Amino acid sequence: MTIGVKICGLTEERGLDACLEYGADWIGLNFFAKSPRHVTPARAGELARRIECTPSICVGLFVEPTDAEVAAVLDTVPLDVLQLYTSPERAALLARMSGKEVWLSCPVSIRADLPVHCAVQRLVIESRAPKEAGRPGGNGLTLPWDVTQGWNAPGPWILAGGLTPENVALAIRMSDAPAVDVASGVESEPGIKDPAAVKHFIEQAHSAGNV
Numbered sequence: 001m002t003i004g005v006k007i008c009g010l011t012e013e014r015g016l017d018a019c020l021e022y023g024a025d026w027i028g029l030n031f032f033a034k035s036p037r038h039v040t041p042a043r044a045g046e047l048a049r050r051i052e053c054t055p056s057i058c059v060g061l062f063v064e065p066t067d068a069e070v071a072a073v074l075d076t077v078p079l080d081v082l083q084l085y086t087s088p089e090r091a092a093l094l095a096r097m098s099g100k101e102v103w104l105s106c107p108v109s110i111r112a113d114l115p116v117h118c119a120v121q122r123l124v125i126e127s128r129a130p131k132e133a134g135r136p137g138g139n140g141l142t143l144p145w146d147v148t149q150g151w152n153a154p155g156p157w158i159l160a161g162g163l164t165p166e167n168v169a170l171a172i173r174m175s176d177a178p179a180v181d182v183a184s185g186v187e188s189e190p191g192i193k194d195p196a197a198v199k200h201f202i203e204q205a206h207s208a209g210n211v
């Protein structure tokens with residue numbers, strides 16, 4: 001099985017070009033103002049246009065966005081997918097409003113947190129952020145990877161939270177994840193991706209899918 005890879009929170013061309021060169025399936029642009037990976041719509045537009053002529057897919061990440069915020073970004077940035085931190089009901093509304101593929105973040109600590117319904121195109125199964133974190137993702141925190149073993153996933157899903165080049169292969173083996181998502185684990189500093197770490201992460205994820 002080929003494991004899908006998303007690298008999230010690109011802010012600069014060097015990191016983005018590494019993602020494109022080493023074959024990331026999805027590239028995430030972060031529109032949450034409190035994130036160190038936040039990009040303005042104008043900057044995101046520049047980065048997205050570099051992605052447009054490649055096989056990679058451009059994902060926009062939003063935390064509890066208003067309709068107007070999503071619409072304003074879509075006016076400037078050619079996003080393929082919206083990754084949302086919101087309720088399933090609001091995600092379905094934004095999918096209808098935007099006409100875009102939508103992914104929904106699902107914070108998970110224990111097996112009972114795993115979703116049994118899926119009204120969007122993909123579920124992002126990720127560690128639940130502590131209240132003091134200040135943001136619901138991008139904190140480098142892992143979830144117990146075996147929590148998804150035997151789970152009857154109601155739709156396509158992707159594993160996120162605290163993944164690194166060193167642990168991603170084990171995480172895939174323990175969780176049976178078909179795809180993985182990383183932000184902080186491939187950075188030299190918050191918001192700046194390390195091209196060598198991006199390469200190593202993608203190689204490790206792909207090799208775990210080949211066994």
Ligand SMILES: O=C(O)c1ccccc1N[C@@H]1O[C@H](COP(=O)(O)O)[C@@H](O)[C@H]1O
Pocket residue numbers: 008009028030032035036037061063085124126135136137138139140141160161162163181182183184185
């Ligand atoms: O990256 C952020 O700063 C961020 C902010 C708000 C919501 C989500 C965010 N990132 C997403 O969180 C997960 C895991 O990140 P990490 O690998 O643990 O750093 C991932 O889906 C990012 O897309």
